[in-house]
Amino acid sequence: MTSHKAKISSGNVGIVIVSHSPDVARGAADMVRQMVGDAIPLAWCGGAPGGGLGTNVEAILSAIERAWSEAGVAILVDLGGAETNSEMAVELLPEERRERVVICDAPVVEGAVMAGTEASAGSTLEQVRSTAEELRAR
């Protein structure tokens, strides 16, 4: 996997996709890149360290690092452990970064595209989160 961080210098909110399945995470990230474009930092992780389905805190931390933006990072998760491990990863971040990371309560694929679209326009972290979560309210 390549890091997109090097070529992106925009101040836009970053997006992290966390799925139990690396295929789902990679596929969702592909959709964001193709539909939204290159204007946002984007990273994904998924799968257990030994292979198979799962999520783990270290991989999530690394993805947050790759997608880091001063404007913050919005995380999209699929099920159960993806959310709890993401929460754990956020707690392990340096204090000054912790407040600038949110986990969105939204479907992972659709939420990632919505959040990415909002982020690409230079919106704040809170706007990005609420756009992703608006899907759920409809």
Next chain:
Amino acid sequence: MDNAPMTFSATGSVRIEHEIGLHARPSVKLTQLAKTFGSKIEFATSPEGPWLDAKSIVKVMGSKTPKGSILHFRAEGPDAAAAVEALVALVERDFEPQADA
């Protein structure tokens, strides 16, 4: 939508010829373009409305506007005319990037 009287200085309409209508990718492009303008921009599939925020990806994609629909735009603000012109042009060129971009 609020019911307060509001005047819109710029309006425009265009027929959607994109094969699948205003689906995922066209919706993202339309929203991204709308967000580059400072004006308030709304769209509707009928001149009577309902008018929806063109800067909301959830609203734009949620409209599920099919091919053949007439998309109406209205805008109010400092760059209203340019916004409507640009959005109509985007739909006219079938959501492809600008040739000179």
